[in-house]
């Protein structure tokens with residue numbers, strides 16, 4: 185009996201020790217006058233835990249780490265020591281409250297492709313100035329005038345898919361590329377669309393290539409295409425300067441700035457916005473096709489909502505901004521897709537100095553990664569998180585738990601445009617078409633955005 189109670193006591197003490205281990209570690213380190221690093225493992229020299237992260241669904245890696253070490257843990261990815269952040273409050277600290285201590289960071293090759301002066305890579309005054317100019321072009325007030333133009337692009341895209349087997353992601357990329365150009369160049373885009381598309385498509389092939397600038401390499405071809413893109417933009421800018429006309433689009437916003445952006449700064453930021461706008465929105469639209477296809481009752485509810493709007497229209501009467509505000513069900517579908525698919529699983533920042541963070545030390549130069557996907561898939565924030573259930577958005581999510589467009593000074597300035605172009609496409613898709621998904625449908629690929637396997641091949645049919 186005595187032995188049994190000793191054994192019981194032993195296990196209880198062991199359990200308590202395991203529970204308070206992080207606190208003890210912090211206490212000991214504090215006693216030595218130094219904060220501890222967050223718990224976690226750094227893996228092999230140089231390669232760290234890169235394979236463990238990239239050889240499987242990243243959520244499995246994150247979830248097992250969170251279970252073992254809690255919501256702040258260290259690891260080593262792509263040659264860099266990192267701290268991963270899986271709690272909404274800590275993510276807010278990195279992205280908002282202490283944003284000045286964590287600068288955005290990207291691989292050098294991406295900086296060269298997009299252009300060093302693009303908004304993503306900056307902090308401080310230059311970033312604030314650019315952000316003001318970008319936001320000005322994407323406010324509801326600015327984009328409400330292009331609803332009917334976006335609608336024409338959506339109708340044209342859907343008609344071109346009719347009766348064919350298509351790769352949804354590839355086709356959605358064409359749609360979102362054309363909408364991005366429309367918002368950047370306004371009606372001018374049609375004259376330059378094909379040339380810009382040709383160059384951009386070569387450029388993007390080099391995004392994840394080795395940065396070796398020798399003839400024949402992908403990187404070299406990309407850099408050449410980038411130069412050509414900048415030349416086309418310089419031509420558009422010079423024509424506009426001669427016209428002395430005021431334009432409401434993004435290029436107009438960049439050119440209208442009193443302090444002035446150089447042609448090079450404009451080119452870097454136009455290319456940057458296309459990069460930020462296209463694959464992101466196309467991935468979400470691809471997931472929407474999949475989730476609507478798999479959830480007939482949700483599709484039915486969305487279709488009824490869209491048909492009710494259609495009934496208020498005369499033949500060929502265009503959609504308006506006001507119409508898009510009468511789509512609560514469709515809006516919830518978009519929100520739930522953004523949550524479940526979490527196409528941007530995480531983002532990167534870098535500590536600009538040694539930072540004391542929730543009782544731990546984040547050394548200068550370490551990467552810090554707020555894990556959006558993990559926060560969106562935590563049952564504490566969203567009950568039954570793997571289930572696609574748009575009605576959960578009838579109530580507002582808890583603060584800082586829903587961040588599909590990021591948070592703070594670098595949060596997405598294009599979010600209103602992204603939502604608008606999705607609503608417009610869904611309107612025409614559900615009122616005029618049916619689709620069936622072809623091939624296996626359970627796989628997810630990450631490249632880098634989460635995407636249904638093989639870009640979701642579908643066949644699209646006209647309803648009537």
Ligand code: HEM
Pocket residue numbers: 288303304305315318322364367456457460461462464465468527528531532587588589590591593594595596597598599601602
């Ligand atoms: C559904 C589609 C989209 C999603 C999910 C998305 C998501 C995001 C996220 C999470 C960030 C912040 C990244 C970070 O903090 O590191 C971001 C930044 C950004 N996004 Fe989007 N985005 C989308 C569409 C767009 C569109 C349509 C545009 C432009 C028209 C755009 C332009 C930008 C820009 C310029 C930034 C950088 C802002 C800065 O650094 O200050 N995005 N986006």
